[in-house]
Amino acid sequence: MRAWQMIAAGEPLKLVELPDPEPGPGQVVIDVKAAGLCHSDVGFLDGSMAWMLEQMPIVLGHEVAGVVSAIGPDVEGFAVGDRVGVAGDGLDAPGIVLDGGFGERCIGKVVQLVPIPDSVSFGQAAAGTDAGMTSYHAVKVAGGVGPGSRLGIIGLGGLGLTGAKIAVGLGADVYAAEIDEGVHDLARAAGVLEVVEDTRDLAQYELDTIVDFAGVGVTTAAAIEAIAPHGRIVQVGMARDQMTLPTQTFVSKQLTLIGSLGGKKEDTAAVYELMANGTLEILATSIPFEELAEGIERLHRGEVRGRLVASYE
Incomplete structure (x- = not known):
């Protein structure tokens, strides 16, 4: 063969x-x-x-x-x-x-x-x-997303866009952060309510869950700044091997950070x-x-x- x-x-x-x-x-x-x-x-x-x-x-x-x-x-x-x-x-x-x-x-x-x-x-x-399984597990299983959830997606590549579609199908209100404006319309067509370029701008939507499909280090730190108190951040992306987190914000908001693989x-x-x-x-x-x-x-x-x-x- x-x-x-x-x-x-x-x-x-x-x-x-x-x-x-x-x-x-x-x-x-x-x-x-x-x-x-x-x-x-x-x-x-x-x-x-x-x-x-x-x-x-x-x-x-x-x-x-x-x-x-x-x-x-x-x-x-x-x-x-x-x-x-x-x-x-x-x-x-x-x-x-x-x-x-x-x-x-x-x-x-x-x-x-x-x-x-x-x-x-x-x-x-x-x-x-993989794209489906990994995204579904991150959004539904690790993220606990369902009807009425307010979800943020960081990165609208193959996994992120799929995760956004899955979340919309589960009945969630979905917002996204993506620096490539070329995929913003694709996301909106998939049911994403708003797309921003800077992850910190997701703060205005009072999100209870954020899934970081990018994982470039600064994205997870920005998610901690953007998410609502008592929120959950699911880490999927591994574009960088280290991240630096704002400790006081993480603790004072009483956040949960979960890694999700496959x-x-x-x-x-x-x-x-x-x-x-x-x-x-x-x-x-x-x-x-x-x-x-x-x-x-x-x-x-x-x-x-x-x-x-x-x-x-």
Whole structure:
């Protein structure tokens, strides 16, 4: 099979021929139909996040959707021909602990498989396994957002815009901070009530929850200044490895700061349900498998709005 393989940090992806994977106990082989490209993949390749990878070389790709083509021993509940997404749990995901979806076939652990509804495309399903799952977990599970919540979103990239759409679908009043004016109209079209450029300007909306999808250090500090007393800040973005927080403001407001990484299988299933009933569509651009490495470079250069998804069909 063909696969885009990471050989070492600091080197570009290399298109190679590899043997087809064989499923072990509790595993299936998935014929990949779509694989999402993530900023984490950029971090793996430039070395800043390579510490997360369990092997080297490795076929990246942790946003996987496809069709089951082979089943290992003791597998129940899934059959050849099933449409599935792989809901990797945090660090335990394809493309991180074993070869992933940037190959034409990959291993899927049965405990991570989520059936894809017939009305949901493979491209949307692939994006839903990370952009959807991570955003849903941050907003709904870690953030506790529901009907009537007043939520602020920091950063309207692939995760932030998806998180905003999910929150709107949950019945929240959503406001956002984003320095790129080019995505402001996209956010408003998705139901975001107001978009500001400076996170501190979110203070006027008396928010009880803020989710920071940017994580550039100063954004979390600004969220502490902007949020209402007794509020909750959920940290998702990791663009910087350190943050400096205003201690007196944090303590005097009696705030809660929560880190949120990835999500659970149940979160992906919830995302697929939102997609199936028409509540959620992730902003995604499809590229052919052959252009996957160039897609990573586009992400690195900041040229992508929403998500990029490599299509294998």
